[in-house]
Amino acid sequence: MKRIYSSHWSDYELIDAGNDKKIERFGNTILIRPDRNAYFSPILSQKEWKQKAHFEFIEETSSKGIWKTLKQNTPKEWQINYKGCVFNLRLTKFKHIGVFPEQQSNWDFIKTQLCCTEPFEEKKFLNLFAYTGGASLIANSAGANVFHCDSVKQIISWSKENMESSNQSDIRWVFDDALKFATKEVKGKKNMMV
Numbered sequence: 001m002k003r004i005y006s007s008h009w010s011d012y013e014l015i016d017a018g019n020d021k022k023i024e025r026f027g028n029t030i031l032i033r034p035d036r037n038a039y040f041s042p043i044l045s046q047k048e049w050k051q052k053a054h055f056e057f058i059e060e061t062s063s064k065g066i067w068k069t070l071k072q073n074t075p076k077e078w079q080i081n082y083k084g085c086v087f088n089l090r091l092t093k094f095k096h097i098g099v100f101p102e103q104q105s106n107w108d109f110i111k112t113q114l115c116c117t118e119p120f121e122e123k124k125f126l127n128l129f130a131y132t133g134g135a136s137l138i139a140n141s142a143g144a145n146v147f148h149c150d151s152v153k154q155i156i157s158w159s160k161e162n163m164e165s166s167n168q169s170d171i172r173w174v175f176d177d178a179l180k181f182a183t184k185e186v187k188g189k190k191n192m193m194v
């Protein structure tokens with residue numbers, strides 16, 4: 001089995017984890033969020049976590065919650081960059097902020113695979129359950145013809161914003177259920193929102 005490790009990313013850092021939470025830095029903004037995988041004890045004290053963080057997500061139900069401000073006047077919308085791909089981040093009531101940084105090694109894998117493609121081969125990339133488009137942006141930057149499928153309209157708009165902020169173009173937006181879209185494609189029908 002080959003282990004794949006994430007490389008250094010100046011705009012992201014997992015600072016600490018434990019007690020069912022994690023503390024992460026996205027650019028200059030530090031967040032505390034619940035994480036069931038952090039079942040162990042953290043290295044830093046709770047006091048140190050609170051001193052560092054700008055916002056903490058407080059769960060109200062299993063799927064929603066609110067962001068508690070720990071440092072006043074911190075912008076609630078900001079940007080981070082990965083290899084020229086720009087993510088517009090914002091604090092959503094679902095705990096997520098517009099990027100899953102644990103996907104970084106997958107993005108690197110995608111880029112390597114696309115860059116290895118023979119020049120005469122057509123580079124096509126289908127991103128299902130595509131969220132805000134990390135994989136789409138990376139594949140597009142590697143010269144692929146990208147189809148980005150998500151069933152939530154606001155998420156497609158957010159992805160378009162990221163494409164524009166990254167000075168990219170020509171991603172094909174597919175607003176559809178992933179399984180329905182894939183089934184239609186297999187049957188040769190197309191339903192694309194460009």
Ligand SMILES: C[S@@+](CC[C@H](N)C(=O)[O-])C[C@H]1O[C@@H](n2cnc3c(N)ncnc32)[C@H](O)[C@@H]1O
Nearest residue numbers: 100103129130131134150151152155176177178
């Ligand atoms: C957890 S996120 C995926 C994160 C993504 N893999 C990444 O690396 O950033 C799940 C995404 O799938 C979308 N989604 C959920 N059900 C879907 C469906 N049936 N068809 C298409 N997209 C769907 C959601 O709107 C959301 O954007």
